[in-house]
Amino acid sequence: MDSISAFLFFSGIQGDENLQSMLVGTVMRKIKSRTWKKQRYFKLQDDCMTIWYKSKKAGKAHSTFSMRDVEVVREGHQSEVLLSIADEFPANRCFTVVFHGRRGNLDLVAESAEEAQSWIKGMRKLIENLENMGEREKLDQWIGDWFKKADKNNDGRMNFKEVRDLLRMMNVDMNEHHAHRLFTVRMADKSQTGALEGDEFVLFYKMITQREDILKIFQEYSSDGQKLSQSDIEDFLREEQLEDVDIQHHAQELIKYYEPSDTAKQLKAMTFDGFLMYLGSAEGSIFSPKCRGIFQDMSQPLCHYFISSSHNTYLMEDQLRGQSSVEGYIRALNRGCRCVEVDCWDGANGEPIVYHGHTFTSKILFKDVVNAVGKYAFKISEYPVILSIENHCSVDQQRVMAQHLKHILGDKLLRGMLDGRAPVGLPSPEVSYLSLLFRKILGRVDSVRNQIQHNIM
Structure with a gap:
């Protein structure tokens, strides 16, 4: 094959x-x-x-x-x-x-x-x-991608100078003398041609980025210094990862998923390569998996929270000559941003524009920004989005802005009191979300009622 x-x-x-x-x-x-x-x-x-x-x-x-x-x-x-x-x-x-x-x-x-x-x-x-790739395949593929980018003449080989330059591009901190020694020994340059092919470069990268800190932890928990038995892994999970699940079963699953050696799997053990793959995965993250979803109390006023915010959201490049684009809003909202900035100025034909004022950045229409916000605001999160509007528009174009906000956003826009009473503080993310949902339901009920009345008449 x-x-x-x-x-x-x-x-x-x-x-x-x-x-x-x-x-x-x-x-x-x-x-x-x-x-x-x-x-x-x-x-x-x-x-x-x-x-x-x-x-x-x-x-x-x-x-x-x-x-x-x-x-x-x-x-x-x-x-x-x-x-x-x-x-x-x-x-x-x-x-x-x-x-x-x-x-x-x-x-x-x-x-x-x-x-x-x-x-x-x-x-x-x-x-x-x-x-869906395993951690080992992901690493090999990532290294291979870098190799292809650096192989300018497409001959599938690189000498030491080319390899050194590539590692610097990859932000690998290395001792050049040590790197050259690893390059020349048979462990890396198996063909002894003075150049590394793709698979040899993958091996060389892994040698040059050897994690001594993880090796020390591995040896501390290994009974024989060569591998982690299932019992060793259970001790590690209990002491370091503070696991409160079925540790025995979890240790078996880690060996099954992360261990690259079939021989080690048969022995119900994990080699250093497998241990490294596990710790480098999302499952081995230092952050508790319980905190990946929303676990905080979301019933406090908005001002009690750090809010993921974007500055000059419309800019794709620098602040003096860069491109303004609605793509900035799409990307920010798709990454969970809950506060976006809109710098508004008077534009041609009575249409407000968005750009970094008094600079050479390009300009986009305010209504296009509102359309993007309306489409992408709640794709990732149901919690409120704050439009931080820096308004430099004349009164006439402010009226146009208000019309665009009302007509484009519709019932997504908070235009009155949440519960019909004057607020004594800012609403919570939870209350804002439930209010939006309630207003959407009311809007749909009104739409159905109007359609029925129209059909009857």
């Missing part, structure tokens, strides 16, 4: 029609603005992890990105760019690839709705597959 067949088989994606279509490739339009719409040939590489694309014109340079860098795939007109061309391309042919971090979106238009769905479903499958 070759490498791609093995990957398809073990990833559980063998025979997936969408991925098979992506491996063949297709032409789609890459959209940067209403006027910049160019055709590119997109193809999933044989590693089933890298998307490759280039211009249809011969000789043009190509680009790639790893699926590991993709946060989510949005379907339809769900970006500022795609909204701007909504009258030209239907939503069922459009999708947006959103990357982790500050990297800009990739907005695409397929030739047909079926083709768009094939790529949307295929990419979502690859994201799901990455999320």
